[in-house]
Amino acid sequence: KQEVTQIPAALSVPEGENLVLNCSFTDSAIYNLQWFRQDPGKGLTSLLLIQSSQREQTSGRLNASLDKSSGRSTLYIAASQPGDSATYLCAVRPAGGNNRLAFGKGNQVVVIP
Amino acid sequence: NAGVTQTPKFQVLKTGQSMTLQCAQDMNHNSMYWYRQDPGMGLRLIYYSASEGTTDKGEVPNGYNVSRLNKREFSLRLESAAPSQTSVYFCASIFTSGQGILAYGYTFGSGTRLTVV
Numbered sequence: 001k002q003e004v005t006q007i008p009a010a011l012s013v014p015e016g017e018n019l020v021l022n023c024s025f026t027d028s029a030i031y032n033l034q035w036f037r038q039d040p041g042k043g044l045t046s047l048l049l050i051q052s053s054q055r056e057q058t059s060g061r062l063n064a065s066l067d068k069s070s071g072r073s074t075l076y077i078a079a080s081q082p083g084d085s086a087t088y089l090c091a092v093r094p095a096g097g098n099n100r101l102a103f104g105k106g107n108q109v110v111v112i113p
Numbered sequence: 114n115a116g117v118t119q120t121p122k123f124q125v126l127k128t129g130q131s132m133t134l135q136c137a138q139d140m141n142h143n144s145m146y147w148y149r150q151d152p153g154m155g156l157r158l159i160y161y162s163a164s165e166g167t168t169d170k171g172e173v174p175n176g177y178n179v180s181r182l183n184k185r186e187f188s189l190r191l192e193s194a195a196p197s198q199t200s201v202y203f204c205a206s207i208f209t210s211g212q213g214i215l216a217y218g219y220t221f222g223s224g225t226r227l228t229v230v
Contacts, residue, residue: 034218041205043223089156091219100146100171101205101219105155 002027002094006104014112016024019077021107023090028068035064036089037073038106044089048075052095115139119204126194127230131134134189134225135205142220144207149169149200150224156203162187165195194229195211201226 003026010019013019023033036044048057048064050073056065061078077084087106094102120135136145146161158171162181176198180192187206191198204222 032218036221041226044205044221046218047219049218093219100158100161101156103156105153 002030002092002102004090004092004102004104006088006090007105007108009105010108010110012110012112013080015080015082017080019075019084019109019111021075021077021088021090021109023073023075023104025073025092025102027094028067028071029095031093031095033064033066033073033100034091034093035062035073036091038087038089041085046059046090051089069090080109082111082113084113115222116204117204117222117227119202121225123226124228125201126191126227128195130194131190131192132194132201133191134202134204135186136188136222137186138204138206139185140206140208140220141184142206142208143184143213145181146205146219147154147187147206148203149173150203151153151200156174159189159202187199191227194227196229199227199229 004027005024007022022109030052035047037047038044042104050066063076066073087108089106091101118167143164147159148156150156157173159177160171160179162168165184168179176218180188202225207219
């Protein structure tokens with residue numbers, strides 16, 4: 001069974017610092033990995049999708065890397081802003097089977113003005 | 114805007130009451146999913162439908178039933194609500210096109226916040 005772990009569970013950083021969020025997964029047989037953002041009381045918003053054949057994806061201040069062989073992904077957020085405060089969820093889509101996502105429990109981020 | 118629409122957004126039920134959570138997507142996705150999210154537990158899969166006409170159990174199916182009404186709609190029914198079903202429920206969808214087509218990600222609805230008293 002695929003297990004996804006996100007470390008740290010919670011962190012606070014001063015505005016302007018770069019954020020580094022880690023996601024690890026136990027089975028490297030994946031189709032892709034997706035990072036989501038969730039604001040308190042809200043739904044999930046997709047941030048980045050990395051295919052298993054890719055090493056990274058970028059969107060604005062966000063960059064996500066994938067090392068499939070070691071079972072790791074990292075989400076970098078450059079020059080953090082208070083509006084980046086949210087929970088960030090990592091989800092892995094296993095290869096084969098029924099397309100059921102395996103989720104981590106999230107990194108809860110607070111950016112301090 | 115295209116996406117996944119869930120109704121209702123909030124609901125309070127008494128123990129033993131029944132209700133149906135509705136989900137509809139207009140992106141021509143063929144697979145749809147119901148998750149629940151609880152503090153400290155993360156997102157857990159209740160049921161999913163890989164394609165129109167099929168449904169399968171996820172991790173936590175007990176106490177729930179689903180119907181894939183057509184390609185667009187996937188409903189979740191609580192026949193006799195219990196306090197343990199107090200949660201936030203999310204519907205999600207994805208386009209799948211057989212093995213080898215890897216390009217797509219999931220889209221989530223904004224959730225239904227259910228309280229059972």
